[in-house]
Amino acid sequence: MVKFSREYDASIIPEWKPAFVDYKGLKKLIKKIKVARRDADDSSAGDSSPETAAGVESVGYGGGFSMLDPVRALAARFAPRVQATSEDEESGDSGEFVRSTDKHEREFLEKADEELEKVNTFYAAQEAELLGR
Secondary structure: HHHHHHHHHHHHHHHHHHHHHHHHHHHHHHHHHHHHHHHHHHHHHOOOHHHHHOOOOOOOOOOOOOOOOOHHHHHHOOOOOOOOOHHHHHHHOOOOOOOOOOOOHHHHHHHHHHHHHHHHHHHHHHHHHHHHO
């Protein structure tokens, strides 16, 4: 991850910097989720592993806690929860989304949405400018 962060920072075009994703900010929010989950695991008595406590089944990447566990847990939480019926298959809707109840997860999702919107707005502006030429 450290290598990606350095390469990402080096690839930023200075005049386009405001349109780039705030990687460090998102990474800090993921660390908050990780710490909150670890604290919750420490305070809760039980024999569940960090992967299953975070809502993530073990996928064979070794033991312990991974930086990606909060992201995997969010993805699992937003995965379709209902079996598709024939009506759903026709409409393209295969399930429903479940809203996050954790404040750190909500904060991360809001920030990720903001960053995505920022990138999309910049891309649309650049595309419009190029089409205008």
